[in-house]
């Protein structure tokens with residue numbers, strides 16, 4: 001009986017993604033550095049700031065998109081969903097989505113929680129209520145914080161997506177070295193699952209600490225690897241969800257791809273691809 005193991009696009013087993021918050025103009029410098037290293041980032045944007053035109057402009061967001069990055073919501077006015085009456089939080093996220101979509105002429109489906117996110121609730125709401133309203137307004141994932149770790153796992157809950165680390169984490173370079181040394185193609189099948197290195201922060205932190213060289217060092221280590229998929233948050237979400245939509249027989253000896261996405265997987269040490277609409281017998 002085949003043992004199916006997901007692979008990322010081009011048969012890769014490791015992925016790197018960045019997630020940077022807020023509308024600071026230092027995002028322009030961050031963009032220049034990550035572009036040089038081929039790293040993909042999700043920029044989490046407050047639409048009210050773009051509307052007011054006091055920092056980054058719509059043209060900046062368009063440049064990010066043109067360079068293959070993602071624009072995601074971060075609350076129109078940066079409101080944490082646990083801090084205000086729930087209807088106000090719903091409005092802030094829905095408004096952010098609507099405004100960014102109008103500015104950019106595209107569908108926006110990702111998010112990073114502003115402020116304390118879903119770590120604290122002073123408004124009588126709970127995490128389940130926030131997750132449910134985000135689903136209802138078309139947000140398919142949201143990044144949280146406060147659980148840095150070196151497990152490199154995909155989230156088991158897209159609306160509670162914990163990154164690997166903030167860029168100032170004292171263990172960051174130990175985590176990076178461990179990630180780069182991993183070989184998920186080897187060993188017991190249960191250990192061959194894909195891995196993800198997910199870095200987050202704010203560009204103004206590099207400016208305030210005067211440590212842009214830290215970002216250069218991070219990118220030099222994480223960038224430029226043939227065996228790593230450099231992807232935005234939404235690209236990872238959409239690929240994984242497409243893979244999960246794959247239909248299989250009980251024995252997994254027949255597999256069918258009902259999606260519009262090409263899928264990659266391993267079975268018993270062999271590499272397979274499954275084109276959109278394709279059915280194969282293993």
Ligand SMILES: [Zn+2]
Pocket residue numbers: 021022074078113114115
């Ligand atoms: Zn923020």
